[in-house]
Amino acid sequence: MTPRRTHLAVPWLLSAPAAALLLALFAGPLLLLLRVSLYESSDGGTGFYRPGTWTLRAYGELLGEPFGRGTIAFTVALGAAVAALSVLIGYPLALFIHALPRRAKALAIGAVVLPKLANVFVVLYGVNLLLGHSGPVNRVLLAFGVTSEPLLLTHSLFGVVVAETYLVLPYAVLVLVPTLDRIDPALVAAARGLGAGPWTAFRRVTLPLSLPGVAVAGQLCLIWALGAFVGPLLVGGPEQATLAVRVQKNGLEYGDWPRAAATAVLSLLTVAVCVAVYAWPARAMRRAGGGP
Amino acid sequence: MKCPDASARADGPDRRSFLRAAGTAVGASILGGCSSPPPPSGTDFRGRTLTIFVYSGLDKLFQEHFVEPFEAGTGAKVVLDAGWWDSIGKLKASPKGQPAYDLVLTDATQGYPAIKSGMFRQIDFDRVPNHKALAPVALDNWVAKERYAVTFHESAMTLVWDRRQVGAEPSGWGDLLRGDFNRKLALYDSFYMSLYTFACMKVAADGKPGTAHAAVAGDLGGVLDFARCERDRVRLWWPTGTKMAQDLLQGAFAAGNAHSVAVLRTVKDKPEVVGFTTPDADRAFVQLMWVIPADTPNAELAEVAIDYLLSKDVQTAVAKRGAGTSHLEAAREAAQADPDWARTYPHTDEQFRAMRYYPYEAYFKDWERIKRTWEQEVLRKS
Numbered sequence: 001m002t003p004r005r006t007h008l009a010v011p012w013l014l015s016a017p018a019a020a021l022l023l024a025l026f027a028g029p030l031l032l033l034l035r036v037s038l039y040e041s042s043d044g045g046t047g048f049y050r051p052g053t054w055t056l057r058a059y060g061e062l063l064g065e066p067f068g069r070g071t072i073a074f075t076v077a078l079g080a081a082v083a084a085l086s087v088l089i090g091y092p093l094a095l096f097i098h099a100l101p102r103r104a105k106a107l108a109i110g111a112v113v114l115p116k117l118a119n120v121f122v123v124l125y126g127v128n129l130l131l132g133h134s135g136p137v138n139r140v141l142l143a144f145g146v147t148s149e150p151l152l153l154t155h156s157l158f159g160v161v162v163a164e165t166y167l168v169l170p171y172a173v174l175v176l177v178p179t180l181d182r183i184d185p186a187l188v189a190a191a192r193g194l195g196a197g198p199w200t201a202f203r204r205v206t207l208p209l210s211l212p213g214v215a216v217a218g219q220l221c222l223i224w225a226l227g228a229f230v231g232p233l234l235v236g237g238p239e240q241a242t243l244a245v246r247v248q249k250n251g252l253e254y255g256d257w258p259r260a261a262a263t264a265v266l267s268l269l270t271v272a273v274c275v276a277v278y279a280w281p282a283r284a285m286r287r288a289g290g291g292p
Numbered sequence: 293m294k295c296p297d298a299s300a301r302a303d304g305p306d307r308r309s310f311l312r313a314a315g316t317a318v319g320a321s322i323l324g325g326c327s328s329p330p331p332p333s334g335t336d337f338r339g340r341t342l343t344i345f346v347y348s349g350l351d352k353l354f355q356e357h358f359v360e361p362f363e364a365g366t367g368a369k370v371v372l373d374a375g376w377w378d379s380i381g382k383l384k385a386s387p388k389g390q391p392a393y394d395l396v397l398t399d400a401t402q403g404y405p406a407i408k409s410g411m412f413r414q415i416d417f418d419r420v421p422n423h424k425a426l427a428p429v430a431l432d433n434w435v436a437k438e439r440y441a442v443t444f445h446e447s448a449m450t451l452v453w454d455r456r457q458v459g460a461e462p463s464g465w466g467d468l469l470r471g472d473f474n475r476k477l478a479l480y481d482s483f484y485m486s487l488y489t490f491a492c493m494k495v496a497a498d499g500k501p502g503t504a505h506a507a508v509a510g511d512l513g514g515v516l517d518f519a520r521c522e523r524d525r526v527r528l529w530w531p532t533g534t535k536m537a538q539d540l541l542q543g544a545f546a547a548g549n550a551h552s553v554a555v556l557r558t559v560k561d562k563p564e565v566v567g568f569t570t571p572d573a574d575r576a577f578v579q580l581m582w583v584i585p586a587d588t589p590n591a592e593l594a595e596v597a598i599d600y601l602l603s604k605d606v607q608t609a610v611a612k613r614g615a616g617t618s619h620l621e622a623a624r625e626a627a628q629a630d631p632d633w634a635r636t637y638p639h640t641d642e643q644f645r646a647m648r649y650y651p652y653e654a655y656f657k658d659w660e661r662i663k664r665t666w667e668q669e670v671l672r673k674s
Binding site: 042048065067128129132133134135150152154155233234237238239241251252253254255257 | 376377378380381384402405409481482527528529531535538539542543544663667668671672
């Protein structure tokens with residue numbers, strides 16, 4: 001092999017293990033998932049599917065029923081809301097952390113990451129207690145006369161949004177802090193030196209330059225939030241069931257594998273479509289920040 | 293480095309001879325009767341591993357009361373895998389001849405269809421002599437008669453309420469239709485229990501308590517319509533027994549249905565908060581079953597394990613945890629020891645004769661219709 005050919009082959013060889021892994025652990029199972037979604041469901045309980053059959057019935061039912069379409073719409077709406085909230089809450093938090101001295105910054109990032117190190121069930125058990133009927137949030141609301149009796153904050157949309165935002169928020173912060181750190185501090189100092197106030201300097205310098213990072217944080221949060229599972233399952237009620245919850249319900253509780261697989265395929269397509277749609281505002285944000 | 297204590301614990305001659313003697317004594321007791329036997333000592337399963345799927349949160353109990361003596365008696369290693377409704381899916385996805393489990397504890401909603409689809413093998417009941425210690429009604433179903441499963445009851449559908457919120461304490465399922473419970477109920481989000489709860493409410497409202505099974509079997513449309521109409525009474529649908537107990541103690545609902553196992557544990561901690569009854573009319577129980585995967589290489593060992601798990605010692609431990617037991621002798625003793633247990637579970641011959649499971653067969657007959665209505669029109673309005 002000539003040196004030139006060797007040079008060309010190196011990138012392929014380097015990526016081969018990852019590509020093989022991707023094919024074996026993602027593409028293969030995905031094809032199997034697709035095949036299972038095209039089987040006919042078995043009758044009379046958890047009978048999985050009828051081998052050797054081919055049908056689009058599971059997709060027809062999911063997309064044809066208001067129930068199925070409602071679940072897709074709810075999953076998208078919840079994902080968008082949680083992603084937006086995570087970035088909106090994460091941005092000021094990232095600004096605060098960015099301005100901290102080095103050691104305090106490390107501690108603050110550690111505090112943000114801490115919930116991700118704990119078991120998600122433990123974290124959500126805490127959220128359940130916090131939002132519970134006699135939990136601190138309801139006590140404060142009662143004490144301030146906001147409500148005359150405790151509100152049902154769990155088993156509700158509110159609880160799901162809080163839980164999911166709590167789970168997704170660290171990703172936004174972890175992307176935004178380095179983005180802000182990369183902005184040259186001399187630029188803000190120059191703006192201030194030329195007479196801009198703190199708000200104007202932020203609005204005209206820091207914010208535009210951080211927009212590419214905001215775009216990435218939003219995308220990451222959106223992908224995570226569209227797959228919401230434990231929040232809706234443990235803090236929500238049946239009205240808050242997402243596509244991921246339906247996959248679990250159909251796959252394990254009802255043993256209806258074609259419907260579970262079709263729901264999973266639609267879930268993947270939903271994420272793909274949402275990410276594609278998100279690419280437009282993301283591109284605009286990157287351009288505003290001086291990117292391509 | 294070898295830990296001397298651990299080594300002594302595993303290999304100490306005193307313990308070994310003790311276990312051998314205990315095994316022999318128990319083997320003799322099996323020959324003489326069928327109560328509280330550790331595994332037969334004559335059978336050597338050394339080098340084998342028995343992987344057991346444990347449904348219903350019983351893994352800790354089995355770890356304490358089953359694993360150590362069983363391993364000592366048979367020489368086999370036991371691996372417990374705790375879960376709920378995931379066993380059948382994992383078995384289905386296992387490679388042929390290498391099932392994920394050698395023995396499975398599951399419930400009727402999962403077990404019956406899987407047995408029908410050929411996933412489980414017939415059990416040699418002669419190798420499970422302790423099945424004779426169970427109430428005959430527990431085994432009065434086709435999966436046990438055809439020897440595909442050893443079936444028994446576990447939890448009862450229990451009417452539970454928050455004493456702090458309730459004036460006149462309810463005594464039957466019809467009371468859930470009272471005006472003061474409107475939008476204050478909590479029901480399980482699975483239909484196998486809560487559709488039956490609606491059936492009990494309906495027959496009580498119709499003045500025919502005690503006919504809920506017949507209503508589900510003969511007037512399913514009427515029961516589903518009733519559930520659709522009354523679903524707005526429900527404030528929350530609980531997904532797990534733990535969450536139900538948490539919400540009950542926090543006052544999130546006034547009354548509802550619950551698994552007796554969760555209730556009996558909760559009431560011990562907070563008797564001033566938790567009120568409960570298991571009304572005689574339309575009393576129904578969860579059916580659990582031991583089943584052996586068709587292609588396990590450890591079927592004999594699994595049968596020995598089932599026999600041990602049905603022994604009086606293990607069943608007494610199950611009852612102490614708050615679950616029902618179909619083991620007649622263990623049930624009688626548990627009832628004597630705990631009045632709350634006694635008023636929840638059958639323990640006399642008469643009570644056992646009257647014992648009924650949830651109407652599983654009626655559910656399987658119209659599974660799709662029930663599932664669709666339950667998911668789309670009862671749990672949420674689509």
